Amino acid sequence: MIVLKNLTKKFDQFTAVDSVNMTIETGEFFGLLGLNGAGKTTTIGMLSTLLLPTQGEIFIDGELLTRKRTDLKQKISVITQEYSMRQDMNMDEIMEYQGRLYYMPKKEIRKRSEELLEFCGLINDRRKTVRKLSGGMKRKLMVCRALLTNPEILLLDEPTAGMDAVSRRQMWNLLKQLNGKNLTILLTTHYMEEAEHLCARVAMMNHGKIEKISAPQDFIDELGRFAVDETEEGKAATYYFHIKEEALKFAAQINGSFKLRDTTLEDAFVERAKKDEIR
Numbered sequence: 563m564i565v566l567k568n569l570t571k572k573f574d575q576f577t578a579v580d581s582v583n584m585t586i587e588t589g590e591f592f593g594l595l596g597l598n599g600a601g602k603t604t605t606i607g608m609l610s611t612l613l614l615p616t617q618g619e620i621f622i623d624g625e626l627l628t629r630k631r632t633d634l635k636q637k638i639s640v641i642t643q644e645y646s647m648r649q650d651m652n653m654d655e656i657m658e659y660q661g662r663l664y665y666m667p668k669k670e671i672r673k674r675s676e677e678l679l680e681f682c683g684l685i686n687d688r689r690k691t692v693r694k695l696s697g698g699m700k701r702k703l704m705v706c707r708a709l710l711t712n713p714e715i716l717l718l719d720e721p722t723a724g725m726d727a728v729s730r731r732q733m734w735n736l737l738k739q740l741n742g743k744n745l746t747i748l749l750t751t752h753y754m755e756e757a758e759h760l761c762a763r764v765a766m767m768n769h770g771k772i773e774k775i776s777a778p779q780d781f782i783d784e785l786g787r788f789a790v791d792e793t794e795e796g797k798a799a800t801y802y803f804h805i806k807e808e809a810l811k812f813a814a815q816i817n818g819s820f821k822l823r824d825t826t827l828e829d830a831f832v833e834r835a836k837k838d839e840i841r
């Protein structure tokens with residue numbers, strides 16, 4: 563279990579993460595959502611101990627996380643937004659290098675690498691250098707590398723940024739399978755469909771603060787499960803309803819064209835952002 567208590571990070575006078583309180587259960591698939599600059603990466607940075615909190619604490623399974631607690635740090639693996647791999651190494655070499663960093667025996671590195679590369683569908687490309695891999699393959703390799711040391715918690719900062727639709731879905735399947743094996747996953751994403759598809763709960767972060775934590779469906783229900791997209795004289799607007807009959811009644815009096823559909827987490831996210839702009 564991960565517990566953040568009043569977690570705060572200031573860069574000089576600017577507060578990037580502001581008294582965040584949050585609990586992520588063991589084995590949970592949790593999403594951290596928010597506009598650019600909301601404080602998501604900074605939160606991940608503190609969880610990975612790359613950044614030190616200005617105030618507040620992080621507890622892993624009830625124990626205070628500090629840079630000195632290698633035992634706790636070993637439970638956590640992080641995958642950052644940037645590809646941080648040597649271009650001239652092949653997959654086997656990348657895995658071996660990582661294993662050696664953590665003083666893993668050679669035999670174990672080889673066994674676990676093989677399992678992971680197989681699991682991620684990369685085994686046939688293991689001799690390819692990073693330079694020759696597609697963006698999707700590189701991201702999968704980063705997952706393999708992060709899992710080599712058998713972490714209990716995986717932190718992913720925008721794991722599918724820039725991926726094509728097919729690779730993204732492959733990554734989703736992979737992450738779901740890993741979570742099925744009780745890996746706790748915390749991800750940040752700008753793809754609301756991704757969060758809706760994967761996360762049991764999401765936190766909406768805004769200007770460093772957590773505004774609300776709930777299941778994606780709760781955000782949708784709060785807004786109204788039924789959406790009517792109206793297009794009239796080139797203008798588009800969306801209206802939300804809790805009851806389907808009401809949505810249909812509304813749609814019947816529209817002069818232009820309309821589409822009745824299910825509300826998505828993206829709708830809920832955009833509406834919250836609009837309200838914040840007005841405030």
Ligand SMILES: Nc1ncnc2c1ncn2[C@@H]1O[C@H](COP(=O)(O)OP(=O)(O)OP(=O)(O)O)[C@@H](O)[C@H]1O
Binds near residue numbers: 573599600603605
């Ligand atoms: N090292 C730093 N020094 C000063 N300000 C920083 C630093 N790192 C982040 N910030 C600021 O803190 C705020 C939060 O940044 P952060 O990267 O955590 O946001 P984010 O939610 O991950 O955004 P994005 O979705 O764009 O990745 C931003 O205003 C950013 O400019």
